[in-house]
Amino acid sequence: MILVAGPYRSGTHDDPVLIQRNVDAMLTAALAIFRAGHLPVMGEWYALPLIEHAGSAGIGDPIFDDIFHPVARRLVSKCDAVLRIGGPSTGADEMVALAHTHGKAVFNSLEDIPPAT
Numbered sequence: 001m002i003l004v005a006g007p008y009r010s011g012t013h014d015d016p017v018l019i020q021r022n023v024d025a026m027l028t029a030a031l032a033i034f035r036a037g038h039l040p041v042m043g044e045w046y047a048l049p050l051i052e053h054a055g056s057a058g059i060g061d062p063i064f065d066d067i068f069h070p071v072a073r074r075l076v077s078k079c080d081a082v083l084r085i086g087g088p089s090t091g092a093d094e095m096v097a098l099a100h101t102h103g104k105a106v107f108n109s110l111e112d113i114p115p116a117t
Contacts, residue, residue, distance in 0.1 A: 001039045002113065003079040004029045005072070005095040006086035008044060014059050022086060029085050029110060037116025041079065043072030043095075073098060081105035083113065 004026045012018035023044060030040035047068045056063040072095055076082065082099040084092055084106060099106050107113050 001041050001079045002033050002107075003072070003075050003082045003095065003099075004033070004040055004042050005082050005084050005089075005092040007089035007092060008068075009059060010089040010091070011087060019059075025086055029083060032110050033083065033113065036110075036113055038113070041075060043068070043075055046075070047071040069094070076104065077102055079104060081107060081113070083107045083110070 006026045006029070007022045008026075009019060010022075012022065026042050026044070030042060033040035050071070051064050051067045054063045054067065056067075058064070069091055072091065076095055076098040079099075081104055082095055084096050086092065096106050
């Protein structure tokens, strides 16, 4: 599995349109990873339904904060690699640092990801 790490909220001022633009960029990368024969994963796929089910009132509330980044942190240890995309993001940079700590590969472009064997 390859975790796609990129900005979710960073630089958006929590504007839903800008957040969706960030998510769309991660989804585009995930699709390319899938087409290269790998299994992509995004923390948002796990975190956002849990956050909603837990009763979050919105981005950045205590429920959101208790779930969002911890899900991605747990995913890093289960993945083979991390693809870092997009612009500035403290959370995505943390995922890269965790990947290095766990000895995982880190890619900075889709072109660097080898085809699956």
